[in-house]
Amino acid sequence: MLIGFIGLGNMARAIIAGMRESEAFRHAPIIGSDHNEVKRREMEERWNLTIVADDIAVAQKADLLVLAVKPQALPVLFERINPSRKRGQCILSLAAGRPLSWLEETLGADTPIVRAMPNVAARVGGSVTALCKNGQIDDAQKDLATAMFRAVGQAVWMTEERMNAFSTITGAAPAFTFLYLDALASAGLKAGLPKPMALEAACHMVMGAAKLALETGELPASLIDQVTSPGGTTIEGMHTLKALGFENAVHEAVQAVMEKEKKLREGK
Ligand SMILES: NC(=O)c1ccc[n+]([C@@H]2O[C@H](COP(=O)([O-])OP(=O)(O)OC[C@H]3O[C@@H](n4cnc5c(N)ncnc54)[C@H](OP(=O)(O)O)[C@@H]3O)[C@@H](O)[C@H]2O)c1
Structure with a gap:
């Protein structure tokens, strides 16, 4: 062919x-x-x-x-x-x-x-x-x-109906991930690391975390439990992210992309 x-x-x-x-x-x-x-x-x-x-x-x-x-x-x-x-x-x-x-x-x-x-x-x-x-x-x-x-x-x-939602995650969310990587790198800078070193560490961390979820098949909630010990440090950061609306922001961002795509499909 x-x-x-x-x-x-x-x-x-x-x-x-x-x-x-x-x-x-x-x-x-x-x-x-x-x-x-x-x-x-x-x-x-x-x-x-x-x-x-x-x-x-x-x-x-x-x-x-x-x-x-x-x-x-x-x-x-x-x-x-x-x-x-x-x-x-x-x-x-x-x-x-x-x-x-x-x-x-x-x-x-x-x-x-x-x-x-x-x-x-x-x-x-x-x-x-x-x-x-x-x-x-x-x-x-x-x-x-x-x-x-x-x-x-x-x-x-997949069916075409699913494709719209699926490609929102796979198409737009790389940009969300770059934003997250950039935020982690500047937080590292603030904490005293050279920014390139902080960025490289953040990139490897995201790849490693994704690999762990894929290869173990464990749900993110279960993996979170494994890295948050009682009275520990990570739970403090998790609590702060939740209090600042991290999950909600992700949901709203995906929704915003889908709404814009729908408008474009309808020629608006
Ligand atoms: N880039 C991504 O990450 C991505 C992701 C998912 C899907 N897509 C899809 O992939 C498609 C291509 O995107 P792209 O980013 O690769 O676009 P691109 O970099 O602009 O490439 C399109 C190329 O096609 C040429 N072209 C247009 N009409 C032509 C014709 N009749 N004959 C010969 N050449 C022609 C354009 O030349 P001129 O500019 O001179 O017209 C341009 O060089 C789009 O439909 C996009 O939605 C892209």
Whole structure:
């Protein structure tokens, strides 16, 4: 199956780099196009991508066509490629806020379509990618999409309804985590540590804590119990975070992202 990318920006580059570093796609033929000459050249030289004339040429040749352009660029792109897209082609859209129903309306209800929402950690193979599909996708197409996103982290299939909530956590919450890391590093600075040292310690701590929760399968509440001894120091900090509304702030932040996404989907 020939894979083609339209758009070779940040996300396409992360995915293609991950694919080239995985056994499954190391030598697989991948074609692509982008408006930008520098991006085209970089992908050709660094990641052995075959650059074709333009978006129409990718759409004419690819069996799996990855749409890696900004969501607002899709209507113009479809006008260009729809008349000459390869028959039976599977579409893989990375666009936020463009549901399967919208894609089917624009591409035809008989088009096999996958939506994928990776996150910024795809750059280091640490994405958690939400995937959903329409009824036209066959097992081979589903397996191919799974393999592509396993090359940059985890691939999790779900219904489209779940995808919105899931990708709020995986898409927006990295920024919340960077905020938390920055706050920990400046608290470390205040306590007398050089900031780079405090930041590195905070990053390793977050990775270690997440690994512990994942690998033991223990609930966070149980892990909290294990690190808070009676009359100890950690419970003082936990009490302060709770008193200042830490959990509530996280809930409100997730809600705010979901509300904004809904407004964008409705074109408000
Ligand atoms: N970046 C992320 O962390 C992330 C996470 C989840 C999902 N996504 C999704 O991934 C998609 C791509 O995002 P991105 O951040 O990679 O965007 P990006 O860095 O702006 O890359 C998009 C590239 O596509 C090019 N392009 C647009 N229309 C084209 C066409 N018709 N033919 C050839 N090239 C074309 C753009 O060129 P011009 O700018 O010159 O038009 C640009 O170089 C978006 O739908 C986004 O919602 C991104």
